[in-house]
Amino acid sequence: MILAMTGKGGVGKTTLAALTLSWLATHGESPVLAVDADSNANLNEAMGIAYCATVGGIRESARKEATALKGVSKQEFLDLRVQEALVEQKGYDLIVMGRPEGQGCYCFANNVLREVLDRLASNYRNIVIDSEAGLEHISRRTLLSVDYLLIVSDCTVRGIRTAGRISALADEVALPTKQRGLIVNRVPGGCLPEAIAEAVKATGLTLLASIPLDQDVAALDADGVPVSTIAPGSPARIAMNDLLAKLFTNQQEKN
Template structure:
């Protein structure tokens, strides 16, 4: 099962990504969490201890590794392999916590005309490997968009989950992402309402998007704020946030299974 999570900045997508990853791991699934947001915070949302999180280095920043795997020489214009070996990278450069292996992708800084450089090639090949060739449950925390997904890998994503808060700007972003997802072939697009205060917030989100696409809601709570402050995962608090995340995980599993696009993950 491959799940990409996105939404407007600040809506709580990383919180949801962390709790979903922990929820799948708690039922015995083998889970790979990919932090594909340049503002990488998924380690904290998973509850990864600070000292372990400090060992993470974004794959996109590993210039020597990129040159080694692609066979690139020094200087611009050198030839290099476009299909480097990457299958060992999650185990070598990820960290594991509570059954979830976390890998940071990072972004490749490019000039105005773009580039096809060793780092970009390595990241692109690794994304293809993670989404097409592994049997894990893959939870990908993305930036506000789907730039990490191209037409070659989009078809392997079982679900795109857009996290929204009760506001017009957040819903506008959700509509834009939904349209773009359709353009590149992502068929299963769902919504999760976040930072919910009351029934009026639920009604606003339900009215703004098709009800069939709504998986559930995450309440605005002191529990989540306290976990963020402490660098912990709300999933460990065993409170309302955990229950809401488990309900969303169950709804997502049913939706994907019912649409016939879910590939089962291997047990640990």
């Protein structure tokens, strides 16, 4: 299953993507590919790992070295570089997309890269995409075709309305997603206030989960400790685990 976290800035996409990755890696759902599609990449920090190369960097060098490449096809060159950029961990691998292209023509490099990434993706049972904040990646349709678009919002009426707009935009551009739903994050006490519940209803989105405002998440973040190491009993981890168990059971019943 390909899951993508989307939503406005700072709502918790990366945090929830990291909790998702740890759940998948420890619940028999491997192999898992984590795709950091935020140009300000930080999913690796949430998982406590480092990376050396990005797909954006590979694209840039492929464009520059295109004429210098002899004897080896561009496809093979990119395949090899993407393999090298993959950070292999226990239960999952991470690929960082990096910055989007600069000026100049990237069409050829992009087309070849898309094939390389599609081939890479086909090696994995599950893929988790942490996307960039806002609407641009949706309007540009840069996401892979996803099975589940998870629209994350904070616990404010304005945030929920933005989530509704993201969903409407996904419809407008006919984003290839099979299912989508809303996750309200940082909910005080874990129970949605009335005004928020009303705003959720108005979006027409399915509410998948309310993730509590969790002091453990805040404390780890304050100390620069990866959120993936959060205690099993922490409220955000428990709520996210419940959601994932539900999503993956439903998926198995469908197959």
